Amino acid sequence: MQLTLEQPDRVNLIRGYSEHSVTVNEHTYQRSVVVMPHALVTDWAPQRLADLEAHHLTQLLELKPEMVLLGTGPRQQFPHPRLTGPLMAEGVGVEVMDTQAACRTYNIVMAEGRAVAAALLLG
Numbered sequence: 001m002q003l004t005l006e007q008p009d010r011v012n013l014i015r016g017y018s019e020h021s022v023t024v025n026e027h028t029y030q031r032s033v034v035v036m037p038h039a040l041v042t043d044w045a046p047q048r049l050a051d052l053e054a055h056h057l058t059q060l061l062e063l064k065p066e067m068v069l070l071g072t073g074p075r076q077q078f079p080h081p082r083l084t085g086p087l088m089a090e091g092v093g094v095e096v097m098d099t100q101a102a103c104r105t106y107n108i109v110m111a112e113g114r115a116v117a118a119a120l121l122l123g
Helices: 054-063 081-089 099-111
Strands: 015-018 021-024 026-028 035-036 037-041 067-070 093-097 116-120
Touching: 021 035, 021 081, 026 093, 035 054, 037 093, 037 099, 054 067, 054 081, 054 116, 081 093
Parallel strands: 067 093, 067 116
Antiparallel strands: 015 021, 021 026, 035 037, 035 116
């Protein structure tokens, strides 16, 4: 699916996605990424939900998100609460959805001017 919403070049916009890739601005990534309006982490270690550990999510606190959209791959899978608990303890909301839904939701929430992080598992 190709997304075409136009935004100023100064923010990261998810322009397209498939089951195993995501296009942020003009670059396509086939590894898990974290996308924020003004930050992009292209070397995020976990590739599948089974690889996800608590420290992968607590690293996101350095980016100061108010909300994390966790895209868990082609289908929605819920991580153990011990993985998301540290974010929630810091007041960061966590929403879990399939990766394509996380991509769509990111663009909507980002357009509202919120500090949203889309943590997208692509493996």
